[in-house]
Amino acid sequence: GAGVSQTPSNKVTEKGKYVELRCDPISGHTALYWYRQSLGQGPEFLIYFQGTGAADDSGLPNDRFFAVRPEGSVSTLKIQRTERGDSAVYLCASKPQGAGYGYTFGSGTRLTVV
């Protein structure tokens, strides 16, 4: 597609449940990022993929969070045993290799844990 696509756009889940958030990057973009944005705050880095591998996962808050990108395109962010504090907008971004920091963000998935 023309832009970064994220699904679902909204997700409401109960505390303790498992959720998966999907990101379809721009075709041909090798780099993919996940950020988390809490209400009234700027985005916070979670994880960066170059191709299929997680090149930097230093932003993942704890081991309940995990992300994969098995074929170097679509990525899934997985959250186990969700907590109310996980409620936020989860943003995905992608960029071509060597494009510096000029990445394109998707519209995000708003996750609400009740």
Added chain:
Amino acid sequence: GESVGLHLPTLSVQEGDNSIINCAYSNSASDYFIWYKQESGKGPQFIIDIRSNMDKRQGQRVTVLLNKTVKHLSLQIAATQPGDSAVYFCAENKNPGANNLFFGTGTRLTVIP
């Protein structure tokens, strides 16, 4: 109109006036800075960037100024339009060589018709 980012997170300007949005960044080692615009329900959208070896860069209706001495960044929008209403974030690469950005809290710009 002018804001100081964290201290004045909202800025209201009259349509047609110039806007100045300020940002204090934290790491003197940062060598790349970006301004993003975020409209409600959308992801951040790239506006303009600047490297630390520059002190000014101009785009279409926007200018970014960088003062490394006081670690200050500003975004100037000329002839502000209603479509400029959004939250504006500055971002820096605190770890040059890494690929992630650190975002500020943001400033909400409201353009009054």
